[in-house]
Amino acid sequence: MREKQIEKQLVMEVKRRGGICPKWVCQGFDGMPDRLVFLPHRKFGMVEVKAPGEKPRALQLSRHRLLEKLGFRVYVLDATEQIGGILDEIQFA
Numbered sequence: 001m002r003e004k005q006i007e008k009q010l011v012m013e014v015k016r017r018g019g020i021c022p023k024w025v026c027q028g029f030d031g032m033p034d035r036l037v038f039l040p041h042r043k044f045g046m047v048e049v050k051a052p053g054e055k056p057r058a059l060q061l062s063r064h065r066l067l068e069k070l071g072f073r074v075y076v077l078d079a080t081e082q083i084g085g086i087l088d089e090i091q092f093a
Contacts, residue, residue: 003051031059045090050078
């Protein structure tokens with residue numbers, strides 16, 4: 001399965017749960033997560049989408065650490081089977 005297919009499934013599942021999942025393009029600040037997840041009741045998370053088995057690059061990991069130091073959670077998604085668990089964690093945390 002390709003990264004694009006996993007990303008599409010994520011967007012569809014967020015929408016099914018009543019949220020939105022815009023692509024995050026951060027010009028001049030590379031390495032930020034691919035998608036923002038907004039779910040009902042002010043639930044928020046960021047998701048880095050990868051092809052199966054791929055890992056974030058060093059710059060991406062650095063940005064994830066920066067965001068986590070600021071109190072935000074960043075999830076790495078590389079399989080459609082992970083989507084439900086990630087969204088449950090965002091939605092019910």
